[in-house]
Amino acid sequence: MAGKPKTILVACGTGIATSTVVANLVEEALRDRGFNIHVKQCKVAEVQAHLDGVDLIVTTTQLSGNFGVPIIKTLAFLTGIGKEDALKQIIDALNTAKV
Amino acid sequence: MQWFFDALNFITGLGATVMLPIVLFLIGLILGAKPARAFRAAVTIGVAFVGINLVIGLLTGSLGPAAQAMATRTGVKMDIVDVGWPAAAAIAFGGEVGKWIIPLALGVNILMLLIKATKTLNVDIWNFWHFAFTGGLVYWATNNMALSLAVAALNAAIALFLADWTAPGVQKLYGLPGISIPHGFTAAYVPFGIPLNMLIDKIPGLNKLEADPETIRKRFGVIGEPMVMGVILGIIIGMLAYLGDAAVGTLGVQIQKILALAISLGAVMLLMPRMVSILMEGLIPISQAAGEFMQRRFQGGTFYIGLDSAVLVGHPSAIALGLILSPITIALAIGLSALGVNRVLPFADLAVLPFLLAMVAPVTRGNIVRGSIIGTIVIALGLIIGTVMAPAHTGAAIAANFTMPFAGATISSICDGTNPLTFLLYSMTRGGGGLGWILWAVGVVVLGGVIYLYKKNSVKWEAIAGGPQPEEVAEEEGELVRV
Numbered sequence: 154m155a156g157k158p159k160t161i162l163v164a165c166g167t168g169i170a171t172s173t174v175v176a177n178l179v180e181e182a183l184r185d186r187g188f189n190i191h192v193k194q195c196k197v198a199e200v201q202a203h204l205d206g207v208d209l210i211v212t213t214t215q216l217s218g219n220f221g222v223p224i225i226k227t228l229a230f231l232t233g234i235g236k237e238d239a240l241k242q243i244i245d246a247l248n249t250a251k252v
Numbered sequence: 253m254q255w256f257f258d259a260l261n262f263i264t265g266l267g268a269t270v271m272l273p274i275v276l277f278l279i280g281l282i283l284g285a286k287p288a289r290a291f292r293a294a295v296t297i298g299v300a301f302v303g304i305n306l307v308i309g310l311l312t313g314s315l316g317p318a319a320q321a322m323a324t325r326t327g328v329k330m331d332i333v334d335v336g337w338p339a340a341a342a343i344a345f346g347g348e349v350g351k352w353i354i355p356l357a358l359g360v361n362i363l364m365l366l367i368k369a370t371k372t373l374n375v376d377i378w379n380f381w382h383f384a385f386t387g388g389l390v391y392w393a394t395n396n397m398a399l400s401l402a403v404a405a406l407n408a409a410i411a412l413f414l415a416d417w418t419a420p421g422v423q424k425l426y427g428l429p430g431i432s433i434p435h436g437f438t439a440a441y442v443p444f445g446i447p448l449n450m451l452i453d454k455i456p457g458l459n460k461l462e463a464d465p466e467t468i469r470k471r472f473g474v475i476g477e478p479m480v481m482g483v484i485l486g487i488i489i490g491m492l493a494y495l496g497d498a499a500v501g502t503l504g505v506q507i508q509k510i511l512a513l514a515i516s517l518g519a520v521m522l523l524m525p526r527m528v529s530i531l532m533e534g535l536i537p538i539s540q541a542a543g544e545f546m547q548r549r550f551q552g553g554t555f556y557i558g559l560d561s562a563v564l565v566g567h568p569s570a571i572a573l574g575l576i577l578s579p580i581t582i583a584l585a586i587g588l589s590a591l592g593v594n595r596v597l598p599f600a601d602l603a604v605l606p607f608l609l610a611m612v613a614p615v616t617r618g619n620i621v622r623g624s625i626i627g628t629i630v631i632a633l634g635l636i637i638g639t640v641m642a643p644a645h646t647g648a649a650i651a652a653n654f655t656m657p658f659a660g661a662t663i664s665s666i667c668d669g670t671n672p673l674t675f676l677l678y679s680m681t682r683g684g685g686g687l688g689w690i691l692w693a694v695g696v697v698v699l700g701g702v703i704y705l706y707k708k709n710s711v712k713w714e715a716i717a718g719g720p721q722p723e724e725v726a727e728e729e730g731e732l733v734r735v
Contacts, residue, residue, distance in 0.1 A: 166565030166606065169338075169525045170378060173532040174539075194529070197566035198469070199477065214566025215426065228431065232375065232557040233543050234733060 158189040159247050162207040164216060168196035171213040175230045179211060182240050188247070209246050273298040275351045276538055283541035290541075296534030303527035304342040305654055307520055308335055308663075311600065314516040316661050319597050321493035328492075330589050332642045336600025337437075337667035338528035339654070340645075341381040345531075346652035349387035349400050353380045356401055357408040358542060365550060369703055370412040371732065372419070372432045373546055374558030377539035378532060382436020383407040385648075386674045392647040394684030399692065403681050406695050407436060410673065412558070413703055414439035414611075419556050421614030421718025423731060426564055430733035432556035433564065437604075438611045440673035441630055445612030446716055448626045452616075461621040465572035468620070472575045478603040481578070482521035485599065486514030517599070524600060554732040564610040569618040574606030576620070577627045581605065581666075584632050596638040601666030608666075614718025634670030641678065645669045 161179060165172035172194040180192045195203040197216050210216065210224045213231060223246045229239035273294035280290035312333050323329040344350050357380045364370040387404030391397065415434035423429055433439060453459050490510030494500045500509060564570060581598045588594035608630065609623050616622040638645075642664045649663060650656065656663075668674045680691040706713045711722050 164566070166560075166562035166570075167525070169529045169532060170560050170562040172562075173529045174536055177533060177536050198571050202477075212566065214563045215568070216566055217568055228428065228557075228559065228563060231559050231563070232431075232733070233540075233547060234430075234557065 158191045159208045160191045160193060160206050161243070161247075162200065162203055162210045163192060163194050164197045164200050164210060164212040164214075165194075166197060166214050168194055168199065171231055175211060175213055175227075178230045178236075179240075179243065183244070183247075186244070188244075190247075209243065211243065270298060272301070272346055272351060276354075276535075279354055280538040280541055283538065283545045285537045285541040289537045293534045293537040297531060300527055300531035300534055301342060301346060303530060304339060304524070307524045307527055308339050308649075308654055310516060311335055311339075311520045311524075312656060312661055312663060313658075314513055315489070315520075315597070315599060316658065318489050318493040318513055321497070322489055325497065326492055328586055328589050330585060330595055330597035332596045332639065332662045332664045334596055334599040334601050334638075334665055334669075335649075335663045336524055336665050337604050338524045339600070339649075339663070340385060340665040340668055341528065342531060343645075343649045343652045343654060344381040344385035344388050346654070347384065347388035347391065347648055348397060348651070349391055349404055350381070350384040350652070352401060353384035353387070353404060354538070354542060356405055357383055358546065360405045360408045361412060361546070362549065364409060364412055365553075365555075369409075369700075370416055371556050372412050372415045372434055372558040373550060373555040374412065374415070374434045375539070375543035375546060376434065376558050376560045377542045378535055379435055379560055380408070382668055382671075382674075383411070385436075385668050386677050388648040388652070389641065389644040389674070389678045390681050390684075392644050392651060393678070393682040394688060396684045396688070399681060399684060399688050402689075402692055403677050406692065406699070407673070407677055408434075409696075410699060411436050411439055413699060413706070414442055415556065415558055417706060417713060418442055418611050418614065418717045418719075420714045420720060422564070422611060424720060425614040425618060425718060426567060428563065429731040430557055431563070432558050433561045433611060434558040435561040435607075435611070436673070437667045437671055438561035438564070438607050440671050441608060442611050442615070442717060444630055444672065445609065445615045445626050448629060449612075449615050449622060452622050452625060458621075458625075461619075463572075463620045465568035465620060468572040468575060469568065478521040478525075479518045481602060482599075483514045483518040485582075486517035487511075489517075489597075490514060520600060521603065525603075552734070554734050557733060561607055561610050564613075565606040567610070567613070567618070569613060569620055569623070570606045570610050573609055573613075573620055573623045573627065574603075576624050577605040577608065577631065578602045580624070580628055581631050581635075584628065585635055588632060588635050594635040594639050595662075596635050596642070596664050596670070598635075598666060604667045615716075617718070630672070631666075631670075633672065634666065637672060637675045638664040638666070638670035641669055641675060644678065644682075 163172045163176040176192045227239040229235040277294035383404040386407045387400040390403045391400035411434040415432035419432035490513040494509045642662045646662045681688040
């Protein structure tokens with residue numbers, strides 16, 4: 154899949170703990186499916202500051218506000234339950250995101 | 253026989269940066285991770301330890317002398333550097349107890365599930381460090397490995413109980429069906445939050461107050477960012493330590509030192525989490541394998557899935573509360589230091605304050621005014637605890653091969669150096685020997701009794717911890733998920 158890499162911002166409470174897990178798993182899964190993506194991490198409180206070039210936000214905790222990009226809140230990558238559904242949601246959101 | 257002792261000496265001499273990767277590689281393989289992945293993960297963990305050690309060196313090397321200079325000049329003696337939870341986690345995992353904490357805590361979880369003492373299937377392997385930390389302190393005090401492991405196991409069991417108890421309240425406030433939080437730090441404050449909240453209910457006027465989280469967050473703005481907070485604290489501490497001191501040098505030199513300290517502290521705030529994120533990354537294949545291992549063992553059952561309290565702290569009230577508690581913590585530290593009961597200089601863990609009351613929030617229904625009051629009380633208590641436990645904290649760090657920049661340097665961390673549950677377990681067993689074991693056994697019996705009482709009356713207990721009121725509960729108490 155050619156074209157400009159899509160950027161996913163993974164946000165959690167610490168910007169360290171759960172977001173590292175999710176960022177790693179999402180990146181690995183999407184690379185395996187041939188997506189050209191770039192994954193960034195941050196704290197939910199810092200989302201506004203990291204929004205440049207972001208196509209999609211994935212968060213493990215509550216994220217309030219409108220950032221102009223789709224937000225997917227999921228715990229599937231942490232619990233291991235419903236992982237495939239969450240991945241599908243992310244892929245759908247990336248495919249429909251503006252280039 | 254000599255070769256055997258030589259080999260043993262060789263292995264123990266390797267230190268955390270080498271030993272822990274080897275142990276975790278083996279644990280990863282046993283739990284079913286692929287060898288190549290487990291190897292890469294294990295090396296990553298060793299590298300992360302090197303990185304964390306560098307940043308601790310930067311922090312204690314720059315803040316330590318400044319704190320001492322500040323103490324001599326102002327009389328405010330806060331010379332115990334708060335190195336933060338990232339360092340505490342590394343110290344915990346890097347210690348003797350830390351090497352065995354993953355199989356140990358998994359074993360405790362499996363046992364409690366089998367005897368139906370818990371409903372939580374804990375897949376949050378990362379946060380096993382809290383249990384290892386407590387065990388590490390006990391090991392430092394007693395040098396008794398069996399007792400230290402037993403205390404760590406008891407801590408893990410308590411966390412599972414607290415997770416079950418608070419699950420309905422947490423699920424309701426945060427909208428997380430099927431989740432519970434067996435977190436060694438965040439869950440520990442629930443038993444304090446409940447009576448304090450009841451007390452506030454009785455105080456007229458106070459029981460009506462509430463504040464808006466969004467306004468608080470906006471007021472703090474960029475200062476709320478850890479890196480900026482580090483720089484500002486650096487300037488303040490630097491001025492108190494160096495400004496106007498001719499022994500330091502000319503005014504120009506004084507200003508240079510102040511600004512250098514400020515940027516160094518900003519760097520610590522930014523770099524420390526990055527280093528820990530490397531440690532985290534290294535643990536992923538192992539924690540994933542452990543999670544899958546647990547889910548395979550208990551397939552078909554229904555459970556709460558135990559997760560990190562990091563999934564809670566995105567809530568606006570948690571963020572706002574963390575911001576309010578930062579200046580309160582610093583003020584308390586100064587005040588208590590003047591009274592001679594605190595020596596901890598809060599720094600790196602100011603960033604962790606949103607975690608402190610994330611599980612008390614369901615009890616107060618997310619009320620920020622109440623959160624601030626309860627927070628003030630537990631932090632004040634915590635600073636005193638931190639001062640008392642600092643020698644053990646420092647000793648555990650040295651035992652895990654972290655280098656102190658100068659002799660006599662002492663460290664603490666708000667998480668878990670000031671944790672009342674950690675302190676309780678450590679105080680009970682630090683004497684070691686027969687009494688240590690007896691008090692440990694008392695702890696086990698008390699926990700068993702509490703779990704029994706809770707199970708007999710779970711709906712009422714859960715309502716007190718912020719869950720739905722008994723009349724709202726139709727047939728089921730908390731939402732479970734099928735694995």
